[in-house]
Amino acid sequence: MKRKVVHNVNKKTCDVLLHIFENGLINQRNISKKTQYSLGSVNKSIKELRVNGLLKEDDNLSDNACELIYQRSPKSAVILAAGLGLRMIPVNHDIPKALIRVRGEVLIERLIRQLREVGITNIYIVVGYMKEQFEYLIDEYNVQLIVNQNYAFRNNLASLSLVTNLINNTYIVPCDFYCKENPFKKYELYSWYMIGNDTTDDYAVHVSRNFEIRKLENGVGNKMIGIAYICSDIQDKFIRKLNILSTDSKYYHSYWEEVLFEQKTMMVVAKVVDSKKYIEINTYEQLIDFDQNSDNLDNDAIQMIEDSFHIGKNEIKNIEVLKKGMTNRSFYFTIDHKKYIMRIPGEGTSHLINRFQEFEVYEKIKNFSICDEIVSIDPKTGYKITSFIENARTCDSNNLNDLKICMRKLRTFHSLNIQVNHDFNLFEKIDFYQSLWESKNSIYKDYPQVKQNVFSLKLFIDTCEKTRCLTHIDAVPDNFLIYGNDEVRLIDWEYAGMQDPHVDIAMFCIYALYDKTQIDQLIDIYFENDCDKETRIKIYAYISICGLLWSNWCEYKRDLGIEFGEYSIRQYRYAKEYYKIVQKELGEN
Structure with a gap:
């Protein structure tokens, strides 16, 4: 077994050591020019190398120096490519941003080739959004794909946590950088994080004269490029912290760089580079600025x-x-x-x-x-x-004035009695959404009985007096825009069709997650305190029916990897609880 060599040498000394290893001769002026360190700093580093037994008196590297370089040099890379890349809309509507073609090359393929140029063949790609589109890389480049199932709800710290057992002298690479020159090397001696040499108010870190990376409370900071190298000098500490943060819900939406910070200073030094050579392709405008002829702009x-x-x-x-x-x-x-x-x-x-x-x-x-x-x-x-619509806001479902002006708008719309050639049949839609489930079985154990109960309400609904006109169906608080002098516009008419307009009241209530007191208040506002008992019970029935409808819709979305948390459970509860309320109300008649 090879002996583990540990030496406390700083960044400058390590850079000088690598230069000597790669070039074979000690020429202080050449080293100074290459590393951009002063001649005095270079001479100091050479002296330190001798003191630490890394450089022999004949200016040849010692066995310990070669062993140190071997122990700390790159073995693998992790490319983070799981995210939705929402800032890349509309370019990434049908392709993940990592697979966008820039100046004739696919972004992630260029990164893979640059890694392979320096001998890195153990390449792991964490995927999520449109993960299937990355499959071809396995055959072309012999990479391994790691799937992040939570890509839509967590940030890339969660992605990195999936490969903690693979971090071993590893480059960590974001998928959305076009590197004009190869940022990777065959040999490394310390862990680092890449920082651009320009400054901007978009970033909150500062690089000190000693290459420390510190968080800024305010002011102009250095550009965080995001490529990093993690090796044995901090590896164990880094992995321990990554495991801790990844299980803490407070960090579900954090970038992986949060792991590097110890209070306000990173545990790694800065690798400062020319920002113009590392181009982030994270938005439509960044893409068109860098390559207006990209195929993906079409x-x-x-x-x-x-x-x-x-x-x-x-x-x-x-x-x-x-x-x-x-x-x-x-x-x-x-x-x-x-x-x-x-x-x-x-x-x-x-x-x-x-x-x-x-x-x-x-x-x-x-x-x-x-x-x-x-x-x-x-x-x-x-x-x-x-x-x-400038200066517009959505309806606050807990604001009485908002409710009054929005229900007035809804009532005005219903009074127009607009007719279209299609309807929105609640019971047919419940069956339709159920037919889309992959498993064909609900995640709720009592679903068959709940559905039977809800469908039994059809008999009561059919006996109620009602009109039929164009109904919004999705008349929820978020779809009422309020602006100007209490002007209101109702948006998102995707589900609209012929139906009893009172369904819109039920939909508003269940989306707002109202309790019964709030539901009765909204009914009174819409009807201006003149709602008869049968109509009120009918709206209760719609709440039960629509609750099951959207619960089924949520189950379909769940199959697509989209979760709605409390909303989906509450819809199912409305289906069950308001069936009972209707039965109780009808029993008292």
């Missing part, structure tokens, strides 16, 4: 923007991701300083939404000042562009 979403506004790609500015909704992915962008929103349908949406029916709905309501202003909508793809 996608349907971007083409729709170009066609709608008769502009070129480079005129699309300030793309910013809108928070991810339950059904879609959306982003802001500006054209000539005016802001718009583009909607891109989310995972599995094609099974849930009939976009031609949605198109019909927008055609029917576009002249009534009910919805947001549509610039363009494509019923084939589901892509939609709308004008952005």
Whole structure:
């Protein structure tokens, strides 16, 4: 067994040692020029190497020096490529950002080739979003894929925690950098984190004269490039901390760099590089700035923007991701300083939404000042562009004034009695969403009985007096936009169809997770304190039916890897509890 060599030598001395190892001769001026250290620093480092027994009196490296270099040099690499890359929308709608082609090369393939150039063949790629698209890399480059099942809900610290047993003199590499020169080396002597030499107010770290990396409370900091090397000098400590943080929910949304910080200073030194040689490709604008001829700029979403506004790609500015909704992915962008929103349908949406029916709905309501202003909508793809409403906010379901103005708007919409050629049948939709489940069995043990109970409410619903008109179906607090002098617009009409308009009241309640007192209050607001008992019980029944409907919808989304936490459980509870409430109310009549 080889003897483990441990020496306390600083970064400068290690850099001098590597230069001597790689070039074979001691020439202080050449070393100074190569390392950018002063001649005095180089001479001091050479003296330190001799004191530590790493450099012999004849200026040849000792066996201990060669052993130290062997022990600390790279053996593997981990590439982090699991994330959704939401900032890359719309480019990454149909491809993960790691597989985007930049200047004729796929980003991750270029990184893999650069690693292999220095002899790194043990390459592990942590994947998640569109993981299947990475499969070809196994055959082409003999890499190993590690799947992060929680990629949509946790940050890349969780990805790195999946490979703790593989970290052994390992490069950690983000997938979204185009490195003009190879950042990897055959030999390394210490752990480091790559920092750009320019400064910006986008980053919160500062590099000291001794190459320490410190957190900044405020001010201008150095650019964090994100490539790092972890070797035996800190490896055990790093892995212990990674294991601790990865199980702490406080760090579920943290970047992996959090592991490196001990209070406000990283446990590794900075490797300062020329920022212009390391190009982050993390947004549409970064891609078009670096390679306006990239194949991945030619996608349907971007083409729709170009066609709608008769502009070129480079005129699309300030793309910013809108928070991810339950059904879609959306982003802001500006054209000539005016802001718009583009909607891109989310995972599995094609099974849930009939976009031609949605198109019909927008055609029917576009002249009534009910919805947001549509610039363009494509019923084939589901892509939609709308004008952005400045200074708008969503309805606060706990604010009485918001409820009054939103229910007034909803009541006005219902009174228009708009007719379309399709309906939204609650019971058929429950069966339909159930048919999409992979397992065909619910995750809830009592589902068969609950479904039977809910379907038994149909008899009561059919006997109730009701009208049928265009109903929003998804009239939830988040879809009411309030702006100006209490103006209201109702957005997201994907599920809209012919139905009893009182279904919209039930939908608002269950999305807001209301209790019975709050539900009764909303009913009173909508009906202006003039709701008869039968109608109130009917709305209770809709709450039960719609609760099961959205519970089934959540189970389908769960099969796609999308979880909704408390929301999904509460919908199932509404199905059960409001069935009982309806039975009790009817029993008292």
